Amino acid sequence: MSTAKTGVGAASYGGGVLPGARMSGPMLAYSSIRGWIVDGRLRPGERLIEQRIAAELNLSRTPVREAVRMLAAEGLVVAEHNRGAMVRTLDRQDVLDSYELRARLESYACELAASRATADDLSAIDEGIRDFGKALRRKELEPVERTRLIDEANRQVHAAIIGASRHARLAHLLSSAVDAPLVFSALRDFSPRQLERSNLFHQLIRDMIAKNEPLRAAQLMHEHIMMGRDQILASVLPEDPELVNDGVD
Amino acid sequence: MSTAKTGVGAASYGGGVLPGARMSGPMLAYSSIRGWIVDGRLRPGERLIEQRIAAELNLSRTPVREAVRMLAAEGLVVAEHNRGAMVRTLDRQDVLDSYELRARLESYACELAASRATADDLSAIDEGIRDFGKALRRKELEPVERTRLIDEANRQVHAAIIGASRHARLAHLLSSAVDAPLVFSALRDFSPRQLERSNLFHQLIRDMIAKNEPLRAAQLMHEHIMMGRDQILASVLPEDPELVNDGVD
């Protein structure tokens, strides 16, 4: 119809959406909704109304529906027959379990990467590490923007390692497992010390991969992710809150 | 429109479809297509034409489309934009990797189950083991039917263990990971000795879960699955065949 933009759309989530990449309808909807969930605009337990989202994005319900189903397949939202979909709610145990699962999958990826990584793979990892370091040092930026840069570089490091594992299915599982517990990332707040430590672990892991030390690489990655888990638990879920699990009933 | 049955529909796949359970459109399509893939009626590389499947099942393209997307999310088929979907092709390395992944995930499930299983969980496992044994002893059945029974009991055992892990996300990942490499199950042919061994391992694993021995349960499960892998490799992919990877280009 009209090409008029309502101000929403791809621009509404600057995170994982490649800028300027013309996306097909379902993908646009997918990225947008996922962004809304990750950045907290859609909170756990909130319903996803196809019609409303479609209107927001200037699409019909069909591609929106498809996007919602993709998110449901990933586990980011739960859908029930004839009752629509809502953002998944997580209790403390779910968060613990999700991180443990991610730690195991991603340390397996490290193990594989240590045997399979090519020079190009290592370069990709190095690039991510470099960007991470750069972002760390840009203290003149406003926190939100700096956090976004760090987050992006962090993803790049992890994605590069996963890519080096040459295990398509594992990569697929991880792509959904990584964000699932980050429904809270809006609340996330890493201390400088913790960020430095992440940077260090990235480098250590990278070196173990380069040196063909599958087990040590895997163990470092496991520890790295569990540290992330502890932080989330400490800062977002300090005790045993129903914070996350509201809106359920 | 008319309620006339053309003789296809739910009846066309007797395998995984619960008989008599009235399923909604997408689920019917999902089960049917999945069944066709697993039993070999749809071969790796073959295209999934929405229109044709819809006609076969007396549905419109919409629910079929949704089912195809579900299968794509699971990784059983691959879909490309504007080019439709086809049954996934796997080379030898993919099969190796998939089994290793499944072994790790499912041994993790065992580990959790050993700490978390309730009496009911154990009963469910026992029931599966019992059915497995029963099916083993029914040598009067024709091989296909007996294999179906064994297969079903086997699934029950594994599903019960995964259920006992109380890790919803893990269960979800496994539900797709388990069948992925079984695109070959049409060709599968277990020897009596191997089936007895599987039965034994099920029991051993069950006992370790009951005795709260997470590590031993996990290691037995890992070994159990890797044995399955070796069998598939030996019987279906004896050397380095392109068997599986035809139709790709």
Place this chain on the structure above:
DNA sequence: TAGACCCATATTGCACACAATCCAGCGGAC
């Protein structure tokens, strides 16, 4: 003969309309 272009056709992508279902709020009966 080899290669590039073009068009016919098969198939998917998307929008829209209608049917089926669910849920909340209300009124009546016990």
Place this chain on the structure above:
DNA sequence: GTCCGCTGGATTGTGTGCAATATGGGTCTA
């Protein structure tokens, strides 16, 4: 007062039509 059933609105499920896109074969040219 509480419980039950009903009804209206909101939302999802599904069928269908048309537009957009890929694919394969045929023809024309060098």
